[in-house]
Amino acid sequence: MQQEEYKVIVSPDKMEAVIHFSSVDSVTEQVLSDLLKGEGITFGIKEEVIRMLVEEPPLTEVEVLVAKGIEPVDGENGRIIFDKPMTMEVDQEEKASFRDIIAIPSVSKGDRIARIEPHTSGVPGKNVFGEAVQQKPGKTPNLRAGKNTTYDEKEAGFYAEIDGQLSYKDRAIQVQPLFEVRGDLDLHTGNLDFIGSIAIRGNVPTGYKVKAAGDITVYGMVEAAELSAGGSVHISDGVSGLGKARITAGEDVRIGYINQAVVEAGQDLFVENSALHSQCVAHRSVYCQKGNIIGGTTSAGNRVEAQSIGNRMHTPTGIYIGVNKKVEEKQMKLNQTLKAKMEQKEKLVQIGKSLERKRLKQGELSAKERITSLRQRSSLENNEEEIYELAEQMKSMNSSIGDLDDAYLKAVKNIHAFTNVGFGKYVLRVDVDHTDVHMILDSGEIVIKANR
Incomplete structure (x- = not known):
C-alpha cells in the first residue's frame, strides 16, 4: 500500500481530522498511528475507528473521522435576581376595588432589593494538535447602585438606604422617597x-x-x-x-x-x-x-x-x-349598647332560672321547654361574648387629648350663640354673641375674657 492512497485532512478550526482513503487492500494500526503522529495529531484520536479500519479497510474512496477535539464550554453570563417585584401590576386576587390599578414597587430601609448571581468562567477546549482552545467567559451584569441604594460586594447584593419607590433606570437601581402623579x-x-x-x-x-x-x-x-x-x-x-x-x-x-x-x-x-x-x-x-x-x-x-x-x-x-x-360620642354609643346587652343578659338569666325551677318541680321539661332551654343557653353564651367584646373596645378607647393647663379658645372676631364649648368634662353653651374674646378653664369654670 502506498501512502498516496490516503492522506490526513484537518478542519480549518483544527477540531477534527479525517483520513481520505482511496481504494486499499489493507492497512496496519502502526501505519495509521505513524501517519497521524507525523501530522502532529496527538489528541482526540478515535482508537476504535483506527481498529475498525485495520479490520475492515475501505474498499472505495472515503473520508473517515479519526480524531476530534473537545469544544470549549463558554461561561454563562451573570444574572440579576430581584428580591422585590419591579412591576406595577396588581395581583387580581388582592384587588379589593376596581380603583386598585397599580401597586407601587416599594422597599423599606435595609431591604435587599436584588443580588447578582456571578458569571461562570467556562471550560477551555483542546484541538486535535493538543492545543488549548480558549472559551469565552461569561459577562458580569452591568448594574450599579443608584440613588438611595448601596452595594455590598461581599454579599453581591443591593440594599435600600431609605423607604421608597423602587425603580431601575440607566442601569442603576434607585429608591425614590416620593411617588408623583402628574x-x-x-x-x-x-x-x-x-x-x-x-x-x-x-x-x-x-x-x-x-x-x-x-x-x-x-x-x-x-x-x-x-x-x-x-x-x-x-x-x-x-x-x-x-x-x-x-x-x-x-x-x-x-x-x-x-x-x-x-x-x-x-x-x-x-x-x-x-x-x-x-x-x-x-x-x-x-x-x-x-x-x-x-x-x-x-x-x-x-x-x-x-x-x-x-x-x-x-x-x-x-x-x-x-x-x-x-371618640367621646363613640364611647357614649358603646355605653348605651353595653347597657342594653346587660339588660338582655339579665332577662336570659331569669328565663334560665325559671326553666330550672320547672325541671326540679316536674322532674323533667317538656319537649317545647327543652327547646326553649337550648335556645336560652345559646343566646346567653352569645350575649356574654358580645358584652366581653364591647368591654374590650371601651378599654382601648381614650377620649382625652392634650393638657388643659394652658388650653384656650380664641376668636379674633366673634363667638356666636348656639356654640357649645367644652374643656374636658366642663361644657358651656354660648347663649349670646361675643366679640374679640377668648375662653379658658379657670378653677373648673369656663371663663370668657376679652382679647388683649
Missing part, C-alpha cells in the same frame, strides 16, 4: 398605597383612597375621598367631602378649606380659610388663620383659634378642648 388621580393610577411620600399635582376625585407612610401633598382639591398619611397632609385648595371625605395624618394637616369632611391630625391642623360642617380633630391645636369654624365639631388638645366661631344664623357648632368629641 395630574388628577384617575383610573390610570387608581388608589395609591406607598411606603414613602405621595405628591398629586391635581385633584383627588370622589371614591379614591390614598395612603402613604410619609407625607401626602395634593396640589388641587379633594372630593369625597380618603387620605391617610403617617406624616403630614398638605392640600392646596381644600376638601369638599359631601360628608364622606376622611383625611388623617400622623403629624400636621395643612389645608385651604374644609367642607363636610372628617379631618384628624396627630399634631396641628392649619386651615387657611374656613372649616364648615365637619368633624375636625387635632391632638395639639387647630388654627383657622383667615376663616371661621361653622357647624360640626372641632376637637383639639389645647387650643383653637379662628376668626369667628359659629355664624349669624346660629348654626350649632361644637368646640371641644382636651377631649376628642368623636
Whole structure:
C-alpha cells in the first residue's frame, strides 16, 4: 500500500481530522498511528475507528473521522435576581376595588432589593494538535447602585438606604422617597398605597383612597375621598367631602378649606380659610388663620383659634378642648349598647332560672321547654361574648387629648350663640354673641375674657 492512497485532512478550526482513503487492500494500526503522529495529531484520536479500519479497510474512496477535539464550554453570563417585584401590576386576587390599578414597587430601609448571581468562567477546549482552545467567559451584569441604594460586594447584593419607590433606570437601581402623579388621580393610577411620600399635582376625585407612610401633598382639591398619611397632609385648595371625605395624618394637616369632611391630625391642623360642617380633630391645636369654624365639631388638645366661631344664623357648632368629641360620642354609643346587652343578659338569666325551677318541680321539661332551654343557653353564651367584646373596645378607647393647663379658645372676631364649648368634662353653651374674646378653664369654670 502506498501512502498516496490516503492522506490526513484537518478542519480549518483544527477540531477534527479525517483520513481520505482511496481504494486499499489493507492497512496496519502502526501505519495509521505513524501517519497521524507525523501530522502532529496527538489528541482526540478515535482508537476504535483506527481498529475498525485495520479490520475492515475501505474498499472505495472515503473520508473517515479519526480524531476530534473537545469544544470549549463558554461561561454563562451573570444574572440579576430581584428580591422585590419591579412591576406595577396588581395581583387580581388582592384587588379589593376596581380603583386598585397599580401597586407601587416599594422597599423599606435595609431591604435587599436584588443580588447578582456571578458569571461562570467556562471550560477551555483542546484541538486535535493538543492545543488549548480558549472559551469565552461569561459577562458580569452591568448594574450599579443608584440613588438611595448601596452595594455590598461581599454579599453581591443591593440594599435600600431609605423607604421608597423602587425603580431601575440607566442601569442603576434607585429608591425614590416620593411617588408623583402628574395630574388628577384617575383610573390610570387608581388608589395609591406607598411606603414613602405621595405628591398629586391635581385633584383627588370622589371614591379614591390614598395612603402613604410619609407625607401626602395634593396640589388641587379633594372630593369625597380618603387620605391617610403617617406624616403630614398638605392640600392646596381644600376638601369638599359631601360628608364622606376622611383625611388623617400622623403629624400636621395643612389645608385651604374644609367642607363636610372628617379631618384628624396627630399634631396641628392649619386651615387657611374656613372649616364648615365637619368633624375636625387635632391632638395639639387647630388654627383657622383667615376663616371661621361653622357647624360640626372641632376637637383639639389645647387650643383653637379662628376668626369667628359659629355664624349669624346660629348654626350649632361644637368646640371641644382636651377631649376628642368623636371618640367621646363613640364611647357614649358603646355605653348605651353595653347597657342594653346587660339588660338582655339579665332577662336570659331569669328565663334560665325559671326553666330550672320547672325541671326540679316536674322532674323533667317538656319537649317545647327543652327547646326553649337550648335556645336560652345559646343566646346567653352569645350575649356574654358580645358584652366581653364591647368591654374590650371601651378599654382601648381614650377620649382625652392634650393638657388643659394652658388650653384656650380664641376668636379674633366673634363667638356666636348656639356654640357649645367644652374643656374636658366642663361644657358651656354660648347663649349670646361675643366679640374679640377668648375662653379658658379657670378653677373648673369656663371663663370668657376679652382679647388683649
